[in-house]
Amino acid sequence: GESVGLHLPTLSVQEGDNSIINCAYSNSASDYFIWYKQESGKGPQFIIDIRSNMDKRQGQRVTVLLNKTVKHLSLQIAATQPGDSAVYFCAENRISSASKIIFGSGTRLSIRP
Amino acid sequence: IAGITQAPTSQILAAGRRMTLRCTQDMRHNAMYWYRQDLGLGLRLIHYSNTAGTTGKGEVPDGYSVSRANTDDFPLTLASAVPSQTSVYFCASSEGGGSTDTQYFGPGTRLTVL
Numbered sequence: 001g002e003s004v005g006l007h008l009p010t011l012s013v014q015e016g017d018n019s020i021i022n023c024a025y026s027n028s029a030s031d032y033f034i035w036y037k038q039e040s041g042k043g044p045q046f047i048i049d050i051r052s053n054m055d056k057r058q059g060q061r062v063t064v065l066l067n068k069t070v071k072h073l074s075l076q077i078a079a080t081q082p083g084d085s086a087v088y089f090c091a092e093n094r095i096s097s098a099s100k101i102i103f104g105s106g107t108r109l110s111i112r113p
Numbered sequence: 114i115a116g117i118t119q120a121p122t123s124q125i126l127a128a129g130r131r132m133t134l135r136c137t138q139d140m141r142h143n144a145m146y147w148y149r150q151d152l153g154l155g156l157r158l159i160h161y162s163n164t165a166g167t168t169g170k171g172e173v174p175d176g177y178s179v180s181r182a183n184t185d186d187f188p189l190t191l192a193s194a195v196p197s198q199t200s201v202y203f204c205a206s207s208e209g210g211g212s213t214d215t216q217y218f219g220p221g222t223r224l225t226v227l
Binding site: 032034041042043044045046049051089091093094095096097098099100101102103104105106 | 117146148153154155156157158161171172203205212213215216217218219220221
């Protein structure tokens with residue numbers, strides 16, 4: 001079946017270190033992936049996306065890596081800051097279809113001072 | 114610019130009662146969405162609207178209805194609430210209904226059905 005899930009439900013990182021949040025997907029037809037950040041008490045916020053014709057995409061302090069061979073993507077956050085504390089969701093979709101985004105269950109990132 | 118507003122912020126509701134969650138966006142986006150978020154699960158799509166006057170069913174539409182009379186508003190109605198509808202509800206919008214259109218989310222409504 002189709003699923004988008006995360007390897008770890010929680011991640012604790014020292015402030016200043018890099019964070020890596022992982023996500024697995026099972027639908028090989030998915031060709032568009034998105035990362036969202038959700039702070040406590042707020043709605044999800046778009047961070048970065050990547051299409052399947054790319055392996056890597058960089059934003060401001062964030063990098064998304066896509067490995068289509070093993071159906072895995074990751075979100076890397078450089079120099080993690082207290083403001084990065086949130087739940088991070090990966091989501092997937094198929095560009096050529098009328099389907100809607102499917103969200104994973106999320107990873108909670110906590111920052112140690 | 115407010116973006117997306119939702120009302121109420123939270124609500125406790127008796128089972129069997131009717132409830133409408135309100136959602137308004139001021140970005141003139143064509144597409145709007147309703148999701149529910151339960152502990153341990155990601156967001157699940159309830160209903161969506163690609164443009165004013167049209168609606169579609171998402172992953173978990175049973176027990177919910179929507180309408181899209183104009184571009185800005187997309188209310189979600191629970192005709193007869195049940196405890197399993199206890200959840201946090203998020204409204205979102207995107208410029209278009211395409212699969213790569215970025216969705217912008219409201220702050221959510223926390224609903225408890227007793």
